[in-house]
Structure formats: C-alpha cells, structure tokens
Amino acid sequence: MQLSRDALLRAYRQMKIIREFEERLHEEIQTGEIAGFTHLYCGQEAVAVGVCEHLDVEDKIISTHRGHGHCLAKGCDVNDMMKEIWGSRDGLCKGKGGSMHIADVDVGMLGANGIVGAGAPIAVGAALSQKLDGKGKVAITFSGDGACNQGTTFEAMNLAVVTNAPCIFVFENNHYSEHTGVEYAVGTQQDIASRAEAFGMKVWRGDGTDFFAVHDTMREVLDHVRSGNGPAAVEFDTERFFGHFEGDPQRYRAKGELERLREERDCIKRFRESVTGAKLLTDEDLDKVDSETLAAIDAAVTAARAAARPTSDDVLEDVYISY
Amino acid sequence: MQLSRDALLRAYRQMKIIREFEERLHEEIQTGEIAGFTHLYCGQEAVAVGVCEHLDVEDKIISTHRGHGHCLAKGCDVNDMMKEIWGSRDGLCKGKGGSMHIADVDVGMLGANGIVGAGAPIAVGAALSQKLDGKGKVAITFSGDGACNQGTTFEAMNLAVVTNAPCIFVFENNHYSEHTGVEYAVGTQQDIASRAEAFGMKVWRGDGTDFFAVHDTMREVLDHVRSGNGPAAVEFDTERFFGHFEGDPQRYRAKGELERLREERDCIKRFRESVTGAKLLTDEDLDKVDSETLAAIDAAVTAARAAARPTSDDVLEDVYISY
Amino acid sequence: MAKMMYREAVVSTIAEEMERDDSVVVLGEDVVGGMGTAGGPEAIGGIWSTSTGLYGKFGADRVIDTPISESAIVGAAAGLALSGKRPVAELMFADFIGVCLDQIWNQIAKFRYMFGGKSRCPAVIRMAYGGGFNAAAQHSQSPHQILTGIPGLKVVMPSTPADVKGLLRQAIRDDDPVIFLEHKALYAVSGEVPDDPEFIIPFGHARLSRAGQDVTIVSSGLLLGFCETVADKLAEEGIGCDVIDLRTTSPLDEEVILDSVEVTGRIVVVDEAPPRCGLAADINALVAAKAFASLKAPPQAVTPPHTPIPFARELENAYLPSAERIEAAVRKVLDWR
Amino acid sequence: MAKMMYREAVVSTIAEEMERDDSVVVLGEDVVGGMGTAGGPEAIGGIWSTSTGLYGKFGADRVIDTPISESAIVGAAAGLALSGKRPVAELMFADFIGVCLDQIWNQIAKFRYMFGGKSRCPAVIRMAYGGGFNAAAQHSQSPHQILTGIPGLKVVMPSTPADVKGLLRQAIRDDDPVIFLEHKALYAVSGEVPDDPEFIIPFGHARLSRAGQDVTIVSSGLLLGFCETVADKLAEEGIGCDVIDLRTTSPLDEEVILDSVEVTGRIVVVDEAPPRCGLAADINALVAAKAFASLKAPPQAVTPPHTPIPFARELENAYLPSAERIEAAVRKVLDWR
Numbered sequence A, B: 001m002q003l004s005r006d007a008l009l010r011a012y013r014q015m016k017i018i019r020e021f022e023e024r025l026h027e028e029i030q031t032g033e034i035a036g037f038t039h040l041y042c043g044q045e046a047v048a049v050g051v052c053e054h055l056d057v058e059d060k061i062i063s064t065h066r067g068h069g070h071c072l073a074k075g076c077d078v079n080d081m082m083k084e085i086w087g088s089r090d091g092l093c094k095g096k097g098g099s100m101h102i103a104d105v106d107v108g109m110l111g112a113n114g115i116v117g118a119g120a121p122i123a124v125g126a127a128l129s130q131k132l133d134g135k136g137k138v139a140i141t142f143s144g145d146g147a148c149n150q151g152t153t154f155e156a157m158n159l160a161v162v163t164n165a166p167c168i169f170v171f172e173n174n175h176y177s178e179h180t181g182v183e184y185a186v187g188t189q190q191d192i193a194s195r196a197e198a199f200g201m202k203v204w205r206g207d208g209t210d211f212f213a214v215h216d217t218m219r220e221v222l223d224h225v226r227s228g229n230g231p232a233a234v235e236f237d238t239e240r241f242f243g244h245f246e247g248d249p250q251r252y253r254a255k256g257e258l259e260r261l262r263e264e265r266d267c268i269k270r271f272r273e274s275v276t277g278a279k280l281l282t283d284e285d286l287d288k289v290d291s292e293t294l295a296a297i298d299a300a301v302t303a304a305r306a307a308a309r310p311t312s313d314d315v316l317e318d319v320y321i322s323y
Numbered sequence C, D: 001m002a003k004m005m006y007r008e009a010v011v012s013t014i015a016e017e018m019e020r021d022d023s024v025v026v027l028g029e030d031v032v033g034g035m036g037t038a039g040g041p042e043a044i045g046g047i048w049s050t051s052t053g054l055y056g057k058f059g060a061d062r063v064i065d066t067p068i069s070e071s072a073i074v075g076a077a078a079g080l081a082l083s084g085k086r087p088v089a090e091l092m093f094a095d096f097i098g099v100c101l102d103q104i105w106n107q108i109a110k111f112r113y114m115f116g117g118k119s120r121c122p123a124v125i126r127m128a129y130g131g132g133f134n135a136a137a138q139h140s141q142s143p144h145q146i147l148t149g150i151p152g153l154k155v156v157m158p159s160t161p162a163d164v165k166g167l168l169r170q171a172i173r174d175d176d177p178v179i180f181l182e183h184k185a186l187y188a189v190s191g192e193v194p195d196d197p198e199f200i201i202p203f204g205h206a207r208l209s210r211a212g213q214d215v216t217i218v219s220s221g222l223l224l225g226f227c228e229t230v231a232d233k234l235a236e237e238g239i240g241c242d243v244i245d246l247r248t249t250s251p252l253d254e255e256v257i258l259d260s261v262e263v264t265g266r267i268v269v270v271d272e273a274p275p276r277c278g279l280a281a282d283i284n285a286l287v288a289a290k291a292f293a294s295l296k297a298p299p300q301a302v303t304p305p306h307t308p309i310p311f312a313r314e315l316e317n318a319y320l321p322s323a324e325r326i327e328a329a330v331r332k333v334l335d336w337r
C-alpha cells in the first residue's frame, strides 16, 4: 500500500529522531554526565517505527532494556525522555527509572524493562485487557534474539494462544545477545519465527532494515490480530550499530562489520534511497527533517542539562499510592 | 528387536510391581493412614518401564510429582519406597520426602519433584555431567502434558540443544493436567512433540500404552543420543487410571471413560495379550509374576506399617553436610 | 452476619467485587477447571474451591483458566493491571512464587516507583500457604517474609472468614499491588461474616484478639488460633496476654505492637516461617529499637527451625510451632530474671 | 602475598580449583563470550571479567556458555552437582534470582533434606549484587536477605580480595550449596591476597576488622568499608568501635557478635537491603534475644528505606547507607539516655 507524503515524512522523522537521539547520547555518555547502563537502539529504527506507525494511543507496547526507539516511536516525549536519561526530577519517570525503565502508560507505552524476557507475559495481560474492551486494540511485545530463550517468553506465547489474546510478539533479531551470537544461543538454527510458529501462532518474517518491509508486514500481522484471530509473531532481521551497552569494546564483531552495516544495512539510508529514487520525497524534504531533528535533539539535551535535579526527599515518593 | 524370555518377564514384573504398588496405595489411602498428597501413576507403567529397561545405574532420570512408577522402574527399592510413603524414618528418604520427593541418587534416580517443570533443567545438568564423563550415558526427564507449558521445560530444551547434552525429554501425555485437558492448555493442537522439534531436536512419538512401542522407540532414541547427536524428545500418548491426586472426584472425565481406558488402554493387559498371543510367555508364567508381586507388595505394606517412626530430633538432621 | 467458611469468604468476595466492578478479572490454573475435557468448564473447580461458580457467572473473558505457567499468570496480571483492570490472580501454592518471583518482585512491585508515580498496578496475587497437610518441603511453605521484604507490595494474612471478607475486598479495591496469603488449614474453618457489602478492613490495622497486661503475643494466620488458646489458658492462671493478629504484614501496624509492649514489657512473636531474616525477627528488632526502655525481658520468637519442611506427621508436628512451644516461650519471658 | 583486584581473586580462584579438581565446571551467560560470533570464543569475556581465560584453559565442556535462561542455568548446576560435579554457576546480576528462585530455593537448597541426607549438592551460585552504579531498580539489589532466609543454603558476602580467595575456595570445596555474592562496586578494588594454594576461610567465622570497646558495628560487602571509615574517624575522638565483617550471613557467626555486644552494649547493623525482614533486623533481634542484659541502648539499623532503588545519582546516593548515616547511628546509640 502506497503511503502518503505526510506518512512518509512522519515515518522518516520518527526514525531520524531515534537515530539522532541515540547518536547524541553516544557522544554525551563519553563525558560521564549520564549515569547508569545505556543500551542504544541505533540501527533498528525501522522496526520500532514500522510497527508503531500502525498503532494509536490505545494500542499498547512493552519494550526491553534497549527501549529508547520503542518509546519514541510510540509517542513518548523527546524532551521528557532526555530529561529522564539525565536523571532529572522533571524526567518522564522523575529520574527514578532511567534509560532501562522509561514508560508512559498514557501513550500506551507500558515500560522498557531491565529483565530480559519479562515483557512478554505483561504484554499478554495487556492484550487480554484489550480483548475485554473489545475495541480491536492490540498489545505488542518487543523481544531480542536473546530474550527469545527466556522461559517467560515461551510461557507468554502459549498463554496468548490458549487465551486467543490479541498479542503480537515482535522478535528483533540483531544477531547478538550481549557478546554472544544468535547462531550459538538459539538452538534452532537462528530461526526464531519457526519456534514461535510451533506454539500455534501464525508467524511472519521480514527485513528489519527495510522500513517498507516492516510496515507492510505489520499491516498484515495487525489485520490478522485485530480481526480476532489470536496472537501472532514476527521476526525481523536487523542490526545494532553500537555495542551491547555503552562501553562495550565489541571484539566479537568481524573486521569492518560496523562499517559494512552502516553502509549496506542502514534502515534510514535505505529509506532515503528508496523514497528519493521513487521520487516520493526529495533530498530537500529529508534534509529539512534532518536539520529539524538535530535542532530538536539539541534543544532536548540543553533542556535536560538544565532541568531540575531530584532531591533526597523524592526517594520516598511513589512507592505506594497509599500506605 | 525380539526380547528374551527373561527380558519379557522382567518388563512385566516391573510394570506389575508399579501397578500393584499403586492399586494398594489407592486402597490404603482411604484409611487415612498415609499422609500428604499422593499422585498415582497407574496406567502409565509402560512408559516408565519401557524407558528404564534400557538404562543402567549410571544413566540418570528425573521425575515429577507422579513419580512412583519412574522410581520403581529405575530401581528404587520397593520396601524402602513404601516405608517412605508411610513416613517411616527407615524410608528411602527417612520420611522427610514422602511420595512427591522420592529419590535414590545411588541408582541414578535424581528425584521426584513437586514443582511442575523443575526437573527438565536439572536433567540437562545431569546430561552435561554424563557428557563430561564421556561414557555414553544419558539423563532423562519425564514431563507431563501440563509441565510442557512451564518456562523451565522450554529453557531446558534450548539449553540442551545449545550444549549438545545427552538429554532425553520424555513427555507423557496423559491428556490432563490436574482437571484441565491438554487440548485447552497446550496451545498447539495437543502436539507436544512438534513444539519440542522446533527447539532443534529430533523427536519421536509413540503409543504409551504399548510397552513394545515404547521400548522400541526408546531404543532408537537412546541410540541417537548415546552416539553424541545431542538431545532428543519423545511424546508418549498414555492414560492415568486414577484422579490427579488421591481424593479427586474426576468430574472432568467422560461418562464411562475410566472403564473404557481400563478395558482398551491398559498397558499391562495389552502386554499380556500380546506376549501370550505370540506365545512368548504363558498365562501361567504371568500369573506367577502376579502372585509374587502381590506378595511383595503385601510384605512391603506390612513392613512399612511396622517400620520405625521418626522422632522430633530428626527434624534438624540432614539440612547441611556441615554448618 | 452470615456464617461461612474461610474459602467461601474468598469466593463470595471475589464474586461480589466482580459484580460491582467490571474491571475485576480472575486468572489462574484450574480456576475454572475442566477446560478442554469431556466434563467441560466447571466440571470441577480449583483445588481449593476458591473460584467455584465464577466462570458460570462471569464468563471466559473474566475468569481465565491458564496453563501451568506461573510467570505468565503473574505477568498477565501485571499487564491487565497496568491497563486499568483489577486482576485477581491465583497461585495454587505460595511455594510457587519461586517460579515467578521476578514478575512479583521486579515488575509488579516496582512499576509505580520506576515509572515515577505515573502508573498504577492494582493486581491481587492470591496464594495458599502454610503447613499442616504433610505436603512436604515444596507445598507447605510460608514465604511471607520474602514478600514482606519487597517494597511496593502490600501483604495480607487473614486469620478468620470475616477478615478474609474485609481484607480481600480492600485488596481488590486497593490501587497498589497486594499479596493475599490464605492459610490452607483455615479454608474449612467457619465464622461469622458481616453482610454489609461495604464492609472493609483497612490495611495496616492489626486486631487485638485478646487483651491483657502481662505479655504481648503477635501472630497471624493459622498460628493466631494457637496463640489464643495459650492466652485463654494463661488467663485462667491470672496471666493477661495481648494477642495481636497482624492482618497485614506490610504495612505493619507498628503502633498497636509498640503500645502493647509499652504496657506489657514482654513480647513473643509466633511465625510459621523459618527464623532467619523472618517476620519474627523483623518485629522483635522493631520492638528492641522502638520500645527498648519498656522491655522487661528479651523479645522471643517461636518459629520452625532453620530447616526445610519435612513430610512425616511426627516430623511436621515437631517442625511447626505448637501451642506448647508458644506457652513455653510466654512463660519464659514472664519468668525472665 | 600478591596484590590483586577482587575480580581477579574470583577468576584466579576458580582457575586454581578447576586445575586441582576435574569436577569443577563453570556455566553462565557470556562466561566465555563471543560464542557464535566472528570474533569467536573469548573475543570478550563476561561483563564482570570474572571468567576471563577459563575457556582457553579448560575448554567448552567445563566452561559452558549458556543462553539467557537463568532457571536452566541454575537447574543445570543442580543436575551437575547431584551427579558429582562441582558447578560454579554465574548469574550476571543478583536481581536475576527472580527468574530462577525456584531452582535455588525449592531445588538446590532442599535436595539433601528431602532426600533424607542421601545426596549432596555442592553447587556454587555466584552473582554480582549491590548499588552504586545508577543501574536502577532491577540491577542494583542486594537480595541476600531472601537467600539467607532459605534453610539449606550457605550465603557468602566477601568484602576484600583476600576474603574472595579464601571464601570462594571454601565455597567450591564445600559439599553444600553456596550462594556467593560479589559486590559489583568492589570488583576493581585491590588488596593483598595470600599465595598459599590451601588458603581457606571457613564459613561462619566473622572477621573483626576494627576493635573497640564502645560500640559494635556489623556489616559486610561494600558497606564494610564505610563502617571502617566511621570507626577510624571516631577512634580519633577516643571512641572505640568493634567493626565486624560477617563474611557469611549463613552460617552466621553469632558468637563474635554476641561477645562484642556483651562488651560494648551497643550495636549498629549496616546493611544494603531495604529494612523489612532484612539482615539488620535478623541480627538485631538476635542480639535483643541473646544479649538482652548487656544492651545499653536500642539496637540500631542503617539500611536503605522501604523503597525500590532509584536511578538518578542524587536519589541513589540518598538511598544507600552512607558513612554520614552510619556515623549518626553510632553517635545515637552512644548518646542514648
């Protein structure tokens, strides 16, 4: 299905915001200003955006430790996220969550999650809630190729099938879990989708570096699930451009791998080539988005740096609603 | 492969011992003398025996809450088991474990287990130990159709494949997990083996009420695994003749189901018909085993009833080797 | 007032709250029972009969029978709760928190805090706990110390049918996650229960089940009854015991405990879990820190030993705190010096 | 004596024990690192560098890299141990006991007891714990209270490289299951370590790291250093502190603690976990029960508040016990009455 000019611009902007958000974080982290563990999503933008462009605020997603892309794609505010990563009390989670725990329930983003595999069962619950509400909404859980080996992920798939929950398991196979290759850790010859299929779901596969492949695939998946056919799974082949976390020396990569990936497997580059080649958008259109994006990220960083810091009293807040 | 007369007699005796052990327990439990939760294996004997007749004392097995059959088939002493179930301090586990926790590491029986699904990862560890020892020995975990939905079972299958562990996952599909049907709880249309296959193992299927089917299948499975080809899974279709636990009113069963199962799906009846039909053994041979078995069980119950009771001092023993 | 069993108080409260509020949803293993069998749904209920009839009344979307996948059950409860529902999830045995602790500890308990107070997770996780059935080491435990130690959870341990009613109603209506521990040896115990559909017992308010001036006994669940027996016996000798039923271990009613100890100067905490890092130590340390000047004798604990739970009748009997052991501890603090 | 980092003490001890005893086997996520990648095995080690070089020396059968499946990791350790091996399993973060507690709590810890003393399960489960890295609520916890509360486990919390050496050697040779908690903020700390290949620190023997007559301070792990700082400062004022490094929380060295309190009459327990049902309460209740007559002031605890661990620097700093808070607590018990 042909996307409108607006939709294309929007998709590009979304991917670009994620990219620049993270490229900037990668720089800022070197300065030591940002605390904690940060896992960058850079390179996988087409998946988050290709999925979330189909969703509205009532659809729900759950993310992982590598959550910035999903959060931004689902509509979390850039400035509030940046402040959160900076640990400000004005951050999206008041500085309590940080990079690994960004959530915004109001936009249907039920949380990044530091525990690998924890999101999948939570998504089934969100999907069961959607089923109860009967509005054709879904819940989507993003999992890595590593997370697909965690027992919770398997249990969630079976429970979703048994309860016919409108849940979608999006597996982002970026070929690595930390420093381990998917060929080693996933016993069944790298194929995650077939394993999901054996749980009784319809599955799809796609090239996660091709926005249009993701977007088209997800249209089918969502049609299937929104129509009450129960859960589905999809595996996207994708690439991460940085280390597992910031600070990872990445000695597990092949020589020149990162350069090759940036050259051949960059979803944003491919998008640009594709839309300009097909004359759907011009380089000028896209350059404009680029500079707007850079300015927005710049403003977000400036705001984050200046934002209010939490105080020791804040530690005790928000444990309970009443106690 | 044709079994010798001795082997046939032994197999029959093993099945019969399990059957009578449990039929007797079923009676004794009514009197209130036996404490705790007891899950009877009656009906599934051909699986435990068809598997364990291939094993020696160095091969290891792990069992479930429904463990009596596996324990007896692997060589646990009948008298010591009966005493254990009676809670005697002379029991196999000094009265500390009871029906759900019978173990005898010396005969390669690493424990019945009250936690559904807990055995599978433990079996992978035992299999890794076998691999290290390099003697072609295996570890086998028995799981029910309910246990196959527990995350641990899935994780164990993947880990076994990844580490090429000589581990065999025997799924006993008796169609029920407690009061729930396998058609409901296993999302993928009752088929457990296909799900195991998707983890990257070779799988087998067999009629678990036919001793010879089990025994022949297991010969293949064991040849495969002992030769270093990594783990395997096998699903046996079988039947339980009693309730989930003693006291279960079994209202989930179809009318006449139990009678039909005892008539058509009794592995011991089928064994007898088959071996007498083929003139491999006579009814006389088998009757002799029957009466010996009954006498042995009778003696075991008498001994258990008379056996020493534990004292309060025993509570503190055997927590640690040293503390 | 109506007379009903502890288990009936559970199921009737859930039914009433489901009636009242569409967002209440039940899930767990065999909570319907008979799914996928010839007998059909509700051929038989869960093993504790604490969900009997719910499926018939509220249907499959609100009474969800699950596979044996506790992490998925609790995780699904988390997702339902984050989505605005009020899930009441059942773990058949409290011992099974071992296979799903992450969803309780690192997810449900922490969402609100990690997300900066911008979410709510009103999930109730019910579970049957405790000994007395010779169910051995993996089916008899009282893991409330693990749960009480987790910030973000509220932990409830009712000892009577009336308390089940008032506390479970509060649990379901509460906006925070609640662990609801039901003692399996109490399920068949009967008692008077208020009819008022708004009868609620707020959390953090202990109940003084016996009043006296000489010694404070603190307990909950099944053992509370043993403490009452001891108190009644000692009353005949003219010894007065305050018997405090905690009702909730988190929040803890520090005030009632400290007020009592200020008068009695003596405390015995009776708990069903092994001693190390347990609730008895928690309360005794509290008393030592905050009622130090009032204490006339060392605070005592009556708990099982630091061992797993054994199977045989004689062994389990020796393992669990008994009225005799409670009485001995009370006499010990009374006789001190 | 050799100077080495805490993390080096971990890996060198494992290597020495693997050399000495063929039955020692290592398993965990990324303990090899680089499996299935272009870089190949050991392209990069585990994230704590606590298994570096082991694969090269001992090969794939004894250094087993696993998928992200903690239940399977601990379960496999259980199976290896029941089969006569001595597995040393690594959980990357102690917070991950949430996804595998059953295998620790209901399996490994209970086998010997449930099986009537007829089995042994010499498994070591190593894990990195503790705060200080702004790793937030799911990667900073100190769950030793959960583990210490489990009968059947031994629980170790070394605070120096030398203690890592002596205690880890004991852990690997021990015939019971051992939880070995390594504080992530100590990994890069250096110290002198005895060369003696038989240097062993037996379990249940606390270390008196400072001696004094006025107050007893009990701690372990990272916070021990804060306690020493406070003790050194107070020493200048003529106030003497016994600083007790527990080394193992199970078994607990009751004797050293009680002996000290008998002299000082005052105790402050400093612990990194939230307060409810925690180790600080455990020890203070012990002291209140068994050294009651010696106590001159209420036993104090310095712990984080009853909240999850927050992310931002300011918040985590306020959350964790600091030298200032420890000093204040010590002065409080000294000034009491």
Ligand SMILES: Cc1ncc(C[n+]2csc(CCOP(=O)(O)OP(=O)(O)O)c2C)c(N)n1
Pocket: A064, A065, A066, A114, A115, A116, A117, A143, A144, A145, A146, A147, A148, A174, A176, A177, A178, A244, D029, D068, D070, D092, D096, D099
């Ligand atoms: C239960 C659990 N185990 C281990 C970890 C440590 N860990 C964090 S991310 C990660 C790798 C995840 O790999 P994958 O699922 O492929 O996601 P990716 O990092 O590639 O996005 C690991 C092992 C964790 N956070 N939680």
Ligand SMILES: Cc1ncc(C[n+]2csc(CCOP(=O)(O)OP(=O)(O)O)c2C)c(N)n1
Pocket: B064, B065, B066, B114, B115, B116, B117, B143, B144, B145, B146, B147, B148, B174, B176, B177, B178, B244, C029, C068, C070, C092, C096, C099
């Ligand atoms: C983790 C866990 N969840 C639930 C239970 C309660 N339970 C005991 S047996 C059982 C059913 C098991 O079914 P299946 O695996 O098919 O074995 P079967 O009883 O048919 O032999 C359940 C739910 C348990 N013991 N452990």
Ligand SMILES: [Mg+2]
Pocket: A144, A145, A146, A172, A173, A174, A175, A176, A177, A178
């Ligand atoms: Mg990955």
Ligand SMILES: [Mg+2]
Pocket: B144, B145, B146, B172, B173, B174, B175, B176, B177, B178
């Ligand atoms: Mg079954």
